[in-house]
Amino acid sequence: MKLDRASGILLHPTSLSSKYGIGDMGPEAYKFIDFLKRSKQRLWQVLPLNPVGYGWSPYQSPSAFAGNHLLLSIDILREEGLLTAEDIGSIPPFPEDMVQFPLVAEFKDRLLRKAFAKFNTGEKSPAYEAFREENAYWLEDFVLFMALRRHFGGLAWNSWKRAIAFREKEAILYYQKNLHEEIAYHCFLQFKFFKQWTDLKRYANAQGIKIIGDLPIFISYDSSDTWANPRLFALDDRGNPVKVAGVPPDYFSETGQLWGNPHYDWAEMEKDDYQWWRKRFEYLLKLADFVRVDHFRGFEAYWEIPAGESTAVNGRWVKGPGEKFFFTIRRYLGELPVIAEDLGVITPEVVELKEKCGFPGMKVLQFLAEEELERESGEEEIVYYTGTHDNDTLLGWYRKKILSQLDSPESGHNEEEKCWEYIELVFCSRAKWAIVPLQDVLCLDNEARMNTPGTVDGNWQWRFREGALTSGLEKRLALLTLKYQRYRER
Template structure:
């Protein structure tokens, strides 16, 4: 699919201001949509909206279908009559510019359990109970999370063996035993989707489309792997037999060992990729455009035997390729997709992307350096592409510039026609202008770059666990001056 010429902002909802320790789907989310509209933007890109697991990462989630309960707005629950203002108190002294996930989880869980008790009896509960009535994934997910609570957070392969291997008698026993907790998990999902879809509707009516994220792999410790073991490369004990990652390259001598279980693609093909068709269908009800993370894995993926300590001893295995996307499109129509095609990309991956006219990604931080080939400079980008200054995995533009080698700074000064002693904030805005002025139909700017923030605002350091995904911006940072500056660049670029 080829998109109209437009631009937007990359910001995960957890990074919004909020007095409750984490960005949520309340008033500040609506204010951000208003900012997008006033600054001439047409797109809001988010990271996966699923419930984060290991390392608080939105790319390692307990479900590929469920929503993140931490995004539920307490203010909206008050509006619904499920909480009172007094019940929100005391609000812990959360930091304004970062998320402390454990503390937020404790505070919000107390609120949500109180709201749940009221939801079971008040009229507001009846209005939303049918929202997810036909969701194929919800019963398994609610039971999975209830069991996870019961077993104090242990991964599912460490539960009682009968439960881990889904013995039906054991499942029935715990469905009865944990009935209340299952109902609570269902309430959280009903509430998340009610709040998210209301926000999405508001954005859509204001001309803003949401770009969502689809990680190719799912977490091993997820309801997906637990409920569908036949679709994953697991051994007889339910443990991963073959796991995902990427091989050694310029950036890492040992590659990246992600540890996600690989799919049994031949098994998935037997029912024409039913699990995937449902996954795309649910996501496209939640967002307007899907960014597929690690797109190249559908053409060929790096397979590592379980138990390896690095990604070195792996091998390339052919993925489902063209047949997979043909099946999805046949079922769902012309799906709006952005293909994350970064890294070392083969001609076969390019051919797969171009076969379905999926736009790929261009990152200015990777292209604007000394010795770059002419074809990779912004003025030569293809039209059917999405250009970013950087992504959630990059440093901020200010941080990136400060760490450049002298030769690369010299190249950048020449390329951008910078005057001597140009302030780094001005360099940041010039890079935004380059992205806007490029031939690529779509330009996405991380909010950190619009705010000209340094490395302390970086969202993620790939290959590390802990200390990531925490950044938040403060209320009042989105000034009228920034809004007008962004609007002027957007208009000048014809977006």
């Protein structure tokens, strides 16, 4: 995939400003796209759009396909007549700069069930029926899974009654009949998610903004995909993982990262030409123009940890499906607009796989030594970041790694200007794409960090405050973009 010279912002939709406690796909998302256009940005990168799971992480989702219903816009549902001001009532005093997920989930679930009640009394539109039919291959399992999860009090699927945990036909029919209302509710949520997001993407594309989506390599054990397709995963006869995913000790953690996701049975997946993966790519490319493939190195070789370990230290490298996997996907879907997340332990074999596939990789300013910052690598087909969602903010990093080592607080450095100097280093580089988290453009400290790998609490919560996207910020970003030829009129 060849890249045109451009720049953009990394911001997950949950981080948008909103009076409802969490960013959503409503008016503020459209305003953000307008900000991107006026500031001459052409790319908007998001994290996985799937429902959040353990630790409220979008990388621990109960589905590889479904959308996060917490992103549904209350304002749009009201415009459609599915909610009234009386339905909404008084809005809790949510904090402006963070998502309190338990409170938001409870608040939104109450409103979304009211919207569903109105939707369910009317005649179903052809668009709704078409959505159900076109997405039946994942939707039917997911909506039943979510209904069952509620029915069994939130227990993981391997703790349900054995008959339904192992999908006996009679049990499936029984619960489909008895949980039909809850099943319909989750169908409604997914239909509305798909409609709101595709409308938003259409608007972004009309403004010259392309969406970069995110495809996690692994999925949660407690997911509809694992429950519905156990043969595709490395599970024992009781449905428990035999080996789990993670990464060895690295920059982020001395004991590695124990993600806990079940590994795939790649030999089994190869038998039907990776059909589950083909559908996954195909569906995500309806929601995004480009896809960042998370942990790309895992397709060359992955870190396998025995189930039950408390850290990722005692793992081993196991060969992945390699180029055969991507060439098979490409045979069915054509060229793949993929960005390879090639950070961490990268071997020559990983580089070779990336080059054979023709995927651009990634570079992160925060990982470079001080002497490397000013030295241009010469790489063009690459995406250059000041930081990713797993990094500290640029200001937080500067304070810890640069200010403490090279300068003193009395040295007269303006921290905001220093952040912009680093942003300019990324923009002036030969890298075709330059992407900056919004936290770095706003010059926020480490309290605005999105995620700290190896931890559970306090992640994924950050939101920007109303009024943060000023005309001055817009102008400064636009001037920098034009200065380094990262924008051209369509």
